[in-house]
Amino acid sequence: MGRTMSEKVWDEHVVRSRAGEPDLLYIDLHLIHEVTSPQAFDGLRLAGRQVRRPDLTLATEDHNVPTVDWDKPIADPVSRTQVETLRRNAEEFGVRLHPLGDVEQGIVHIIGPQLGLSQPGMTIVCGDSHTSTHGAFGAIAFGIGTSEVEHVLATQTLMQAKPKTMAVTINGSLPAGVTAKDMVLTLIAHTGTGGGQGYIVEYRGQAIEELSMEGRMTVCNMSIEWGAKAGMIAPDQTTFDYIEGRPEAPKGADWDAAVAHWKTLVTDADAQFDEEIVLDASEMTPFVTWGTNPGQGVPLGATVPRPEDFEDAQDRVAAEKALQYMALDAGTPMREVKVDTVFVGSCTNGRIEDLRLAAEIIQGHTVAPDTRLLVVPGSVRVRLQAEAEGLDTIFKDAGAEWRGAGCSMCLGMNPDTLAPGERSASTSNRNFEGRQGKGGRTHLVSVPVAAATAVRGTLSSPADLEPVAVGSN
């Protein structure tokens, strides 16, 4: 019988396998950041161990770094300690680090692909759950805990039980104005937040093949939000074109050998998945969340649901609690929900393509009077590219705040947070209670919805905007 893509990649990385024991898997790339690595390095130190493969390890500072005044000392003492500790550890153990102020600094899941380090057929781990992003390249990529970070540092391997496999097939084409983000939010509302538990998921079908690499990363990024161990997309010409020529991509004969191998990493026609879901992209519309988990979403054109409409008793209770926290009345059209802050950024939607799309929609408009728009590029390279294209000017002219690279308001570990009771439309991935600041209320949205919402001050799509005459620059 044939094998699925994830089985092929898994098999290529088994160092040791014994019946009744988890497999010992080799790790091709270990990404590190300031928040989940300090105790792992300290564990190494206490045991007198070394980093086995510093050359397969990359560190950056992203989770709690400020997005203003990044050239000044960090004001928050906890952030400063974590960042300084990472710098010391990187130095002591010989790990490559892109610190705040470095041109390659940025969100760990943005810089891996950007440097060309994320490639098909790899195993990639990081002490962060959104490591699933790198699966867009046809890699097995997942988040790990601090003890596992230490294990990978010391051994370049992980003990892992083999997950089950699932195929999510998305047929048809996305209608104009509907994005990868809407696709994945629709999927999560369909499966619930636990639907992917225990599976490595392969996203496939026409709508997936038609996505850019950025869009594929958005889809894989949110795999964890419906519980999947990892998400993957088969490498194809779109993948190869994205990687070719990047700083760490294979060159010359190595490139040819790599591509030849990558082309074999597709699911065989006679392979069996343990589970299969089929959706139709052509029916999808802009999608937004109303609740406090990513599965509580509806089309933008719909209304806030009524708890009594949920068949499952648990869902009903969850909906009641969510509506209370979100201060929403059932039956309210989503388009009437007023938003205080719009956040464009994060490892879900903080890439150059996202910023171009936001700028295109914002251009010629101004941000609504009571609304704040925060645009945070995912990496320094994204910021510089955007500035070279004049996108920053478009944002600033519209009244938006243009920031430095980092996770920022995605998790509110740095000073970019919502005030209690404040409501956001956010292109990030989690709308948990308090995620963006204590008492903050988050609606997950796509980039076009975020941009249109910033202009109108209520949840909106670009179709709701008055047409503007765009100047010639």
Added chain:
Amino acid sequence: MEKFSSHTGVGVPLRRSNVDTDQIIPAVYLKRVTRDGFEDGLFSAWRNDPTFVLNNEAYAAGSVLVAGPDFGTGSSREHAVWALQNYGFKAVISPRFADIFRGNSGKAGLLAAQVDEKVVQRLWDHLEENPGAVVTVDLESRTVRAGEGPDAIEDSFDIDDYTRWRLLEGLDDVGITLSHADDITSYEAQRPRWKPATIHAG
């Protein structure tokens, strides 16, 4: 990880059940970036109470904690185990441990010895009547011992074979994997040369 075969040390009677990880170490102490120094947060809510057992000089140097059932429930924070170890505890005796706590203990080298509830009662009585008395936890023979003469306490404790083996051998997960270092090295020898690297020689 150090090998653990038998340990004798001052026993600390903690007459409480359901000691959760927030009581062992509250979240505000988790900001540290090291794996040591967590002893300052251990049982922090109770340390202000002068009658709390660790505030009694006789028990302050304790290394064997004797607690009530359901020890270590709550969050998965590995810091709870580190805090106990940083303070100086080598073993915790309880009639029942929360699963995650038991797992984390085994990984970090803290012995979690599960005994009958009656044994805990007798140990508590003995340690309270004789402050500063020692308890022996013998992993080879899976027994706990305390006191002498006719009132001596001796009973067996439960621990799964795999964790016992790892503690006896002093093997943490990393240690076990490193015992397969040859497998890792031969795997590395056949990795394709075009696989990416973050650091380049020369």
